[in-house]
Amino acid sequence: MATLGGLERSVMSLLWDGAESLSANEVRDRLGEDLAVTTVLTVLSRLERKDMVRRERSTRPHRYTAVASREEHTVEMLNEVLGTAGDREAVLARFIGGIPDSEAAALRRLLQK
Amino acid sequence: MATLGGLERSVMSLLWDGAESLSANEVRDRLGEDLAVTTVLTVLSRLERKDMVRRERSTRPHRYTAVASREEHTVEMLNEVLGTAGDREAVLARFIGGIPDSEAAALRRLLQK
DNA sequence: ACGTGATTACTACATCGTGTAGAAATCACG
DNA sequence: CGTGATTTCTACACGATGTAGTAATCACGT
Numbered sequence: 655m656a657t658l659g660g661l662e663r664s665v666m667s668l669l670w671d672g673a674e675s676l677s678a679n680e681v682r683d684r685l686g687e688d689l690a691v692t693t694v695l696t697v698l699s700r701l702e703r704k705d706m707v708r709r710e711r712s713t714r715p716h717r718y719t720a721v722a723s724r725e726e727h728t729v730e731m732l733n734e735v736l737g738t739a740g741d742r743e744a745v746l747a748r749f750i751g752g753i754p755d756s757e758a759a760a761l762r763r764l765l766q767k
Numbered sequence: 768m769a770t771l772g773g774l775e776r777s778v779m780s781l782l783w784d785g786a787e788s789l790s791a792n793e794v795r796d797r798l799g800e801d802l803a804v805t806t807v808l809t810v811l812s813r814l815e816r817k818d819m820v821r822r823e824r825s826t827r828p829h830r831y832t833a834v835a836s837r838e839e840h841t842v843e844m845l846n847e848v849l850g851t852a853g854d855r856e857a858v859l860a861r862f863i864g865g866i867p868d869s870e871a872a873a874l875r876r877l878l879q880k
Numbered sequence: 881a882c883g884t885g886a887t888t889a890c891t892a893c894a895t896c897g898t899g900t901a902g903a904a905a906t907c908a909c910g
Numbered sequence: 911c912g913t914g915a916t917t918t919c920t921a922c923a924c925g926a927t928g929t930a931g932t933a934a935t936c937a938c939g940t
Contacts, residue, residue: 881940885937887935889932892930893929894928896927897924903918904919
């Protein structure tokens with residue numbers, strides 16, 4: 655599973671938001687905080703190990719991209735949570751009991767087709 | 768939020784499955800592993816601090832119960848995950864795209880009434 | 881009221897994940 | 911081939927978790 659720390663999450667956000675790949679230095683610059691590049695590289699390596707990030711090693715600054723989109727990743731998380739659920743349907747029942755009407759409507763529409 | 772370790776999760780499972788409250792010794796006995804009671808007590812205290820468990824202090828072995836049902840807790844987790852989602856509806860759309868037909872049917876039914 | 885066995889609280893330590901970065905190795909360009 | 915940029919390796923602090931010993935506290939029987 656993939657539980658991220660704060661900095662890891664910030665880095666993923668950058669990779670998710672901009673569609674293009676980023677180098678370690680670019681990541682460091684876009685993070686507000688004043689971090690050493692090595693710090694960013696460490697984080698990126700860990701994210702790579704967690705299969706959250708792919709690294710282009712053939713170029714000279716290596717370039718990093720998110721393996722999955724933020725939405726794909728979120729869906730994975732949802733399924734992970736539901737995997738520990740016991741009774742999936744009971745959980746979903748409760749869940750939709752608590753969502754705003756507008757969203758319920760959207761879901762109904764999605765389930766229609 | 769509430770991210771649990773392995774032992775913590777095992778203890779919660781016990782409290783979720785049996786509906787009654789348990790003492791530390793009862794918890795230790797029902798966990799397969801051979802743990803010291805103090806270990807179990809520590810875990811239960813931490814779960815109490817995390818608001819996952821309520822402790823009845825007036826009795827002499829103290830008795831412990833889960834604050835929320837497994838399903839309630841799972842729904843909380845789901846909402847937590849969705850909170851980091853960016854575009855909730857996009858995520859739900861993808862999610863629904865991936866569930867088995869039977870479950871989609873169940874959801875449709877639930878959204879009907 | 882008191883001792884004693886059961887229960888709980890306090891303290892401690894190892895391990896692991898994460899944030900953080902220096903030092904060393906490696907690369908590519910002039 | 912040297913040199914600046916980049917990457918790798920190593921290290922350490924800190925918090926969460928698993929694990930348990932020791933000390934404190936409680937309640938019951940006599």
